[in-house]
Amino acid sequence: GAGVSQSPSNKVTEKGKDVELRCDPISGHTALYWYRQSLGQGLEFLIYFQGNSAPDKSGLPSDRFSAERTGGSVSTLTIQRTQQEDSAVYLCASSPSGSDPYEQYFGPGTRLTVT
Amino acid sequence: AQSVTQLDSQVPVFEEAPVELRCNYSSSVSVYLFWYVQYPNQGLQLLLKYLSGSTLVKGINGFEAEFNKSQTSFHLRKPSVHISDTAEYFCAVSDNNAGNMLTFGGGTRLMVKP
Numbered sequence: 001g002a003g004v005s006q007s008p009s010n011k012v013t014e015k016g017k018d019v020e021l022r023c024d025p026i027s028g029h030t031a032l033y034w035y036r037q038s039l040g041q042g043l044e045f046l047i048y049f050q051g052n053s054a055p056d057k058s059g060l061p062s063d064r065f066s067a068e069r070t071g072g073s074v075s076t077l078t079i080q081r082t083q084q085e086d087s088a089v090y091l092c093a094s095s096p097s098g099s100d101p102y103e104q105y106f107g108p109g110t111r112l113t114v115t
Numbered sequence: 116a117q118s119v120t121q122l123d124s125q126v127p128v129f130e131e132a133p134v135e136l137r138c139n140y141s142s143s144v145s146v147y148l149f150w151y152v153q154y155p156n157q158g159l160q161l162l163l164k165y166l167s168g169s170t171l172v173k174g175i176n177g178f179e180a181e182f183n184k185s186q187t188s189f190h191l192r193k194p195s196v197h198i199s200d201t202a203e204y205f206c207a208v209s210d211n212n213a214g215n216m217l218t219f220g221g222g223t224r225l226m227v228k229p
Contacts, residue, residue, distance in 0.1 A: 004158075033216055043205060043219035056214055091158060101147040101166050101215055106158035 004107035021077040025094030038088035117142040121220035136191040138206030146208040148189040
């Protein structure tokens with residue numbers, strides 16, 4: 001079956017612009033996670049959805065970052081007024097349920113470059 | 116709060132040699148432990164996981180790991196590596212109180228040489 005997909009695969013944007021990153025989880029997976037992978041910070045958790053609700057937004061680095069999930073499926077991570085330090089690979093993962101330690105299935109990521 | 120330490124950022128090894136990638140964690144609660152592999156320009160793929168039960172866990176591609184609670188370690192091993200094992204390996208922990216989000220170590224780059 002189809003895995004987790006993310007779009008775009010690469011995004012180059014100018015400092016100060018807004019960007020939207022999309023994640024399509026595996027069908028039926030209720031839990032969805034966003035992580036960021038950067039040279040300086042490694043892999044870090046950003047936000048987690050159970051259904052359409054985000055019980056934990058503690059990883060979002062600033063109020064320029066927001067995310068939503070609709071229909072218990074697609075999620076969008078939005079970064080406003082991008083800064084150069086936002087350059088990273090943004091990874092999305094899904095799992096059958098956030099209440100059990102199921103494997104998280106990762107997408108290929110979106111590489112964001114802020115110039 | 117949880118943290119994961121991967122002691123080696125790079126591990127060079129010759130093909131067909133054994134390898135051990137080290138992982139130590141700290142947590143105030145019981146944790147679940149994972150090893151993920153990332154091949155160049157790809158996402159993360161689960162190698163193996165420890166949830167409960169036997170402390171020796173076998174995964175894909177001939178890898179195994181042993182959970183040692185007293186030493187808070189979860190080292191990854193393979194008795195004989197192949198060139199195709201060249202990749203970045205990440206150790207991660209989660210706890211059921213936190214929605215199971217993963218806390219990752221810094222990663223270890225395994226470089227298998229012919």
